[in-house]
Amino acid sequence: MQIPVFTVDAFTNRPFFGNPAAVCLLENDLDEDLHQKIAMEMKLSETAFIRKLHPEDDFARSSCFGLRWFTPANEVPLCGHATLAAAAVLFLVQKNKNSVLTFVTLSGELRARQVEDHIVLDLPLYLTYPQVLQEVEELIKAAVGDMVVQDLRYSPGTKKLLVRLSDAYERSVLEELQVSAQCFLSAEKTGKVKGLILTLKGNSSGKHKGYDFYSRYFAPWYGVLEDPVTGSAHAVLSSYWSEQLGKKEMLAFQCSRRGGELKISLRNDGRVDIAGRVAIVLKGNLTF
Helix, strand or coil: CEEEEEEEEECCCCCCCCEEEEEEEECCCCCHHHHHHHHHHHCCCEEEEEECCCCCCCCCCCCEEEEEEECCCCEECCCHHHHHHHHHHHHHHCCCCCCEEEEEECCEEEEEEEECCEEEEEEECCCCEECCHHHHHHHHHHHHCCCCEEEEEEECCCCEEEEEECCCCCHHHHHHCCCCHHHHHHHCCCCCCCEEEEEEECCCCCCCCCCCEEEEEEEHHHCEEEECCCHHHHHHHHHHHHHHHCCCEEEEEECCCCCEEEEEEECCCCEEEEEECEEEEEEEEEEC
16 A cells, blocks of 8 residues: 655744644545554654545545544644645645635634645634642643743643743743653643643744744643644634733744744634644655
């Protein structure tokens, strides 16, 4: 069997930056266990599988496809950067000319469209709610030590914990923070957290002006110690920072070692458009 496979760096236009995802084009149904085996083989934070919904579908002409995402450890219900990567393969490699592509996923129907040199994802917007510190104190300590936490929120729709650091900190503090995410597994006692977001308000002055907020994201519960740039985390961050800043249009930067930029626009229908650029760095075939 041969399966076309691509590696796409998402939320960047520079090879070897942003967040890499593998994308597989499935002409036929794949045995269930092979999805996970391929994701383990690819060893990236996510592998996306695009499948035809009908035998007569065509990757270059059809506008609706099935989409699943797997980490090396398990299947996940939503992945923004791998959706961006999947859309990039269809638009840029397969030369799909449809104005909008629809993906049928575990998180419902997601849409992607091209706007100039960006691909825009239409994602669910997830609300956050105040989180009691005592419940997650050990986890916070494992993540940021004695740093000052300004706000603490929980997103039940995504099982993500949002930790806002004090506005007194600069971006460099977040970038240089040494995080041992493996320790989160034993420190998290509630069983309800499956991802941890560290975030910081942007600075209106200095060399990094222009970004509304910064973040880093950790998901050891899914076998991903730190994810370089995370669309699904920004589906949570967008609602939080829109409320805090009173803005619907925002520019965000995820401060991982690879780094990535996301353009955010909250919609009137309770969803969010998250736009990013891509760099396709590998084309080949899986053979087995």
